[in-house]
Amino acid sequence: MSQIVLEGRDLKKSFGPTVALAGVDFVVHRGEAVAIMGPSGSGKSTLLHCLAGIMRPDSGEVHLLGQRIDTLGERKRSALRRTRFGFVFQFGQLLPELPADENVALPLMLGDVPRAQAVQQARSWFGPLGLAGMEGRRPGELSGGQAQRVAIARALATRPAVVFADEPTGALDQATGHDTMRLLVDATRRNDASLVVVTHDPEVARWCDRVVEVRDGRILTGPPHTGYVTPAGLPNAGYATTVAPSYTGHVPAPQVPQESPRGWRPEAGER
Amino acid sequence: MSNLLRLTWRLLKGGGRQGLLGSSLTIVAVAVSTALLLFAVAVNFAFAGRADRGAWRHPVPAKGEARAVEALHIDFLGDRPITVVDVAVLEPGVAPPRGLSRLPMPGEVAISPALAGEPALRGRYPGKIVGTIGDEGLVHPGELVAVVGHAPGDAAVSAKWKGDYRLGQSATKVADFTGAPSSDAVAYRFLAIIASVFMVVPLLVFGGAAARLTVARRDRRLASLRLVGATPGQVVAMTVAEAVITAFAGAVLGLALYAVAIPPLTQVEITGGTWFTSDMWPGVLPIAAVLLAVPLLVGLSAVVGLRRVVVSPLGVARRETPPGMRFIRVVVLLAILAVVPAMGMGVSVGVVAVVLGSAFLALNLVGPWVVGVIGRVTARTARGPARLLAGRRLVDDPRSAWRTVSGVALTGFVAGFIGLLTPPTDLDVGSDKATAWLLQDIRTGTVVVLAVSFLVAIVSSGITAASSVLDRRQTYALLRLAGTDLAVLDKARRLETLIPLVVMGGGSIATGMFCAAPFARLGVSAAGALTLLICVAAGFAGVIAAGALSRPLLRSVTTDPAPRPD
Numbered sequence: 082m083s084q085i086v087l088e089g090r091d092l093k094k095s096f097g098p099t100v101a102l103a104g105v106d107f108v109v110h111r112g113e114a115v116a117i118m119g120p121s122g123s124g125k126s127t128l129l130h131c132l133a134g135i136m137r138p139d140s141g142e143v144h145l146l147g148q149r150i151d152t153l154g155e156r157k158r159s160a161l162r163r164t165r166f167g168f169v170f171q172f173g174q175l176l177p178e179l180p181a182d183e184n185v186a187l188p189l190m191l192g193d194v195p196r197a198q199a200v201q202q203a204r205s206w207f208g209p210l211g212l213a214g215m216e217g218r219r220p221g222e223l224s225g226g227q228a229q230r231v232a233i234a235r236a237l238a239t240r241p242a243v244v245f246a247d248e249p250t251g252a253l254d255q256a257t258g259h260d261t262m263r264l265l266v267d268a269t270r271r272n273d274a275s276l277v278v279v280t281h282d283p284e285v286a287r288w289c290d291r292v293v294e295v296r297d298g299r300i301l302t303g304p305p306h307t308g309y310v311t312p313a314g315l316p317n318a319g320y321a322t323t324v325a326p327s328y329t330g331h332v333p334a335p336q337v338p339q340e341s342p343r344g345w346r347p348e349a350g351e352r
Numbered sequence: 353m354s355n356l357l358r359l360t361w362r363l364l365k366g367g368g369r370q371g372l373l374g375s376s377l378t379i380v381a382v383a384v385s386t387a388l389l390l391f392a393v394a395v396n397f398a399f400a401g402r403a404d405r406g407a408w409r410h411p412v413p414a415k416g417e418a419r420a421v422e423a424l425h426i427d428f429l430g431d432r433p434i435t436v437v438d439v440a441v442l443e444p445g446v447a448p449p450r451g452l453s454r455l456p457m458p459g460e461v462a463i464s465p466a467l468a469g470e471p472a473l474r475g476r477y478p479g480k481i482v483g484t485i486g487d488e489g490l491v492h493p494g495e496l497v498a499v500v501g502h503a504p505g506d507a508a509v510s511a512k513w514k515g516d517y518r519l520g521q522s523a524t525k526v527a528d529f530t531g532a533p534s535s536d537a538v539a540y541r542f543l544a545i546i547a548s549v550f551m552v553v554p555l556l557v558f559g560g561a562a563a564r565l566t567v568a569r570r571d572r573r574l575a576s577l578r579l580v581g582a583t584p585g586q587v588v589a590m591t592v593a594e595a596v597i598t599a600f601a602g603a604v605l606g607l608a609l610y611a612v613a614i615p616p617l618t619q620v621e622i623t624g625g626t627w628f629t630s631d632m633w634p635g636v637l638p639i640a641a642v643l644l645a646v647p648l649l650v651g652l653s654a655v656v657g658l659r660r661v662v663v664s665p666l667g668v669a670r671r672e673t674p675p676g677m678r679f680i681r682v683v684v685l686l687a688i689l690a691v692v693p694a695m696g697m698g699v700s701v702g703v704v705a706v707v708l709g710s711a712f713l714a715l716n717l718v719g720p721w722v723v724g725v726i727g728r729v730t731a732r733t734a735r736g737p738a739r740l741l742a743g744r745r746l747v748d749d750p751r752s753a754w755r756t757v758s759g760v761a762l763t764g765f766v767a768g769f770i771g772l773l774t775p776p777t778d779l780d781v782g783s784d785k786a787t788a789w790l791l792q793d794i795r796t797g798t799v800v801v802l803a804v805s806f807l808v809a810i811v812s813s814g815i816t817a818a819s820s821v822l823d824r825r826q827t828y829a830l831l832r833l834a835g836t837d838l839a840v841l842d843k844a845r846r847l848e849t850l851i852p853l854v855v856m857g858g859g860s861i862a863t864g865m866f867c868a869a870p871f872a873r874l875g876v877s878a879a880g881a882l883t884l885l886i887c888v889a890a891g892f893a894g895v896i897a898a899g900a901l902s903r904p905l906l907r908s909v910t911t912d913p914a915p916r917p918d
C-alpha cells in the first residue's frame with residue numbers, strides 16, 4: 082500500500098483510574114481519510130490527542146514519516162503541530178476579533194510568512210470553499226457552517242501532512258454538517274493531506290476511506306468498513322451536486338501553491 | 353424572586369474552578385478598592401480632627417465681653433516645635449480649653465505628656481504643674497505643648513507678636529477658649545480634599561472594572577438564559593444580585609484590610625507629627641456608608657456592563673463588531689481643558705476640585721476611544737502575528753484594554769500634576785522653619801497619593817490581565833493545541849498592554865502637567881522631574897510585572913487538552 086504517514090503503536094493512556102486508551106495500534110496512509118467512531122467516552126479524542134502530539138501517551142510510540150514524535154519536548158511538538166498538522170475542532174477555534182482571512186493567515190504568519198503574502202494565500206482558499214465575499218467578516222458574523230469552512234481553510238493553509246478533526250460538525254445541523262464534512266474530506270484529499278476525523282455520523286464515515294471503531298479504549302477488530310468508498314477517488318460523486326452545489330469540483334487552483342508539490346489539483350477523472 | 357435568588361446562588365457556586373477564580377479576583381479587587389476608599393475618606397476626617405483639636409490655641413477676638421487673654425508662640429527644641437500658649441483669666445469661671453480640666457493660674461503651667469517626659473525641657477516653663485493636656489487637646493501624639501498661666505498685666509499676655517505669622521499670634525482678648533482652626537489647618541484640609549479626589553476617581557474606575565469582571569464571566573451564560581427565555585428583568589436581577597453579593601464580601605474584606613493598615617498609617621508624619629489611631633477611623637456612619645455604597649456602585653456598574661446582553665441576547669452570543677465610539681468623547685475632554693488656563697490661585701477649592709475631577713473623568717472617557725485608534729493603526733501596520741493579534745484585540749474591545757492600563761494612565765495624570773507642583777528640595781528656606789515644614793509635607797503627601805494611585809493601578813492591571821486570560825481561555829487553549837507558541841500569545845498580550853500604556857500614559861502625564869500649570873509658581877524642579885521619572889518607571893515596571901503574574905494562569909488554561917466552552 083502507499084506510504085505510511087502517521088503511526089501509533091500500542092498506545093496506552095490513563096487518567097487516574099480511568100483507562101482512556103488500552104493499547105491501540107493506528108496507521109494513517111498518505112492521502113487517506115480515516116473516520117474514528119465509537120460511543121462517547123470511548124477514548125476517541127484521547128487517541129486523536131496522542132497521535133497529534135497534544136498529549137503524551139503513558140506508553141507506546143507515535144511516528145510521523147518514520148520519525149518518533151511522542152518523546153519530543155513540548156516546544157518541538159508544538160512546532161510540529163503548527164507545521165505538519167492541521168486541526169478542526171467542534172467550534173471556537175477562530176479568533177473572534179480577527180476577520181476570516183486573517184484567521185486563515187495566522188498559522189502562516191506564525192510560520193514567518195510575510196503578512197501580505199500570508200493573507201493573499203489565505204484568500205485563495207475562500208473561493209474554492211464557497212466562502213467568496215466572506216474574507217473581511219469576523220467569526221461572529223459567519224454562520225456555523227461558514228465558520229467551520231474557514232476553520233478548514235485554516236487547517237489546510239500550512240499544507241499539513243495530516244488534518245485532525247474532532248467532531249467538526251457536531252455543532253451543525255445535519256445538512257450543513259454533511260456539506261461541511263464533504264468539503265473537509267475532498268479538500269484534504271485534493272491537497273494530498275491525510276485526514277483523521279472523529280464523527281458520530283455513519284453517513285459521514287462512509288465518505289472516508291476507512292472507519293475505525295473504538296470501544297473502551299480499544300480498536301474493535303473486524304473487517305474494515307470500505308463498502309461505500311472507492312479507495313482513492315471521491316466516495317459518491319453525485320452527492321456533490323445535490324447537497325453541496327456550491328462545490329462543483331471545478332476548483333480554480335489557488336494561485337498559491339506554485340512551488341508546492343502538494344497543491345490543490347483539480348482531478349481530471351472527476352465528472 | 354426567591355427562585356431567582358436561588359438560581360443566582362447556583363450560578364455563583366457552580367462556576368467551577370475558573371468561575372471561583374473569577375469571583376475571587378472580583379473580591380480582591382473590591383477589597384483593595386474599599387480599603388483605599390476608606391483611607392481616602394479617613395484622610396479628610398483626620399485633618400478635620402487635627403484642625404478641631406488645635407483650634408483652642410488660636411484665639412478669636414471677643415465680640416462682647418472679654419473673659420480671658422490668650423497668646424500663642426512656637427518655641428523650638430532643636431527642630432522640634434513647642435507650642436506655648438500664654439493665658440490670663442480676666443473673669444473667674446471661664447471654661448478651660450479642650451484637653452484641660454482647669455486653667456493654670458499665674459505661676460502655674462499645664463503641659464502635654466510628651467513635654468513632661470522630655471528632660472531637656474525641665475524648667476523651661478517654670479511654675480507649678482497643675483495639669484496634663486489630654487489627647488483631645490493635642491494635634492498629634494507626642495506633641496510638645498505648654499499652657500502657661502499669667503496675671504492679666506504680664507508682658508506675655510499683652511505684647512504684640514512680631515515674628516512669622518505662622519509661628520505666633522498676638523495676645524488677644526477672648527470670650528472663651530473655643531478658638532478657630534488655624535489658616536494652616538484649613539490649607540491642609542484643602543490639600544487633603546485634592547488628594548482624595550486623586551485617589552477616589554481611579555478607585556471608582558477600578559471598582560467599575562471589578563464589577564464588569566463579574567459580568568464578563570457571566571456574559572455567555574446569561575446570554576443563553578436570555579435565549580431560553582429569561583426576561584431582561586430577571587437577567588438584570590440575577591446579575592445585580594451576584595455582583596452585589598460578591599462586592600459586599602469584598603467590601604467587608606476591604607474593611608478588615610484597612611483596619612490592619614491603620615497602625616502603619618498612623619506613623620506617617622505630617623507637620624512634624626504622627627496620628628492618633630482614632631484619626632484614621634472615620635467613624636461608624638462613614639464606614640457604614642462606604643460598605644453600603646461600594647456594593648451599590650458595583651451593582652450599578654454591572655447593570656451598565658450588561659446592557660448589551662439585555663438589549664440583544666445575540667449581541668454577546670454572536671460577537672458582532674462592536675459599535676464604534678464617537679469623537680464626542682475627545683471634544684468633552686478638550687472642553688474641560690479649555691477651562692484650565694482660567695484657573696488660578698484665587699479660584700475656590702470647590703471649583704478646582706470639580707475641574708480636576710472632570711478632567712480626570714474625561715480622560716477616562718477618552719481612553720477607550722484613543723485605544724481603539726491605536727488598535728487600528730497597530731493592526732494595519734503589523735507585520736508579525738503578535739502585533740496583529742494585539743492590534744485586532746485593541747480594536748475589538750478597546751474598553752477592556754483601557755481597563756488594564758487606565759489605572760496607570762490616570763496615575764500619570766496625577767504624577768504630571770504633582771510633578772509640576774513638587775517644590776525643589778534645594779529651595780532655600782534658610783531659617784524659615786514654617787515654610788520648610790510645608791514643603792516637607794507636600795512631598796510626603798505626594799508620595800502617599802502616588803503610592804496609593806500606583807497600588808490601585810498595578811492591582812487593577814494585574815486583575816484585568818488575569819481576567820482577560822480567563823475570558824479568552826478557550827481560544828487561547830485551541831490556539832495552543834494548533835501549535836501556537838506560548839511566547840507568541842504572551843508577546844501579543846504584552847503588546848496589548850504596552851502600546852496603549854505608552855500612548856495613554858504619555859498623554860495623561862501631559863494633561864496632568866497642563867492642569868497644574870496655572871498653579872505652578874516654582875517652575876519645574878529637579879525634584880518634580882525626578883518624582884515624575886520614578887513614577888513612570890514604577891508604573892511601567894508594575895504593569896509589566898502584574899501582567900507577567902498571569903502567565904502561569906495562561907499556561908494552566910492552555911494545557912487543558914480538551915478545552916470545552918462553558
Ligand SMILES: Nc1ncnc2c1ncn2[C@@H]1O[C@H](COP(=O)(O)OP(=O)(O)O)[C@@H](O)[C@H]1O
Pocket residue numbers: 096099100101119120121122123124125126127128913914
Ligand atoms: N483530562 C481528562 N481527565 C480525566 N479523565 C479524562 C480526561 N480526558 C478524558 N478523560 C476520560 O477518558 C475517557 C475517554 O475520553 P475521551 O477520549 O474524551 O472520549 P471520547 O472522545 O471518545 O468521547 C473518558 O472516560 C473520559 O472521562
Ligand SMILES: [Mg+2]
Pocket residue numbers: 125126127247
Ligand atoms: Mg471526544
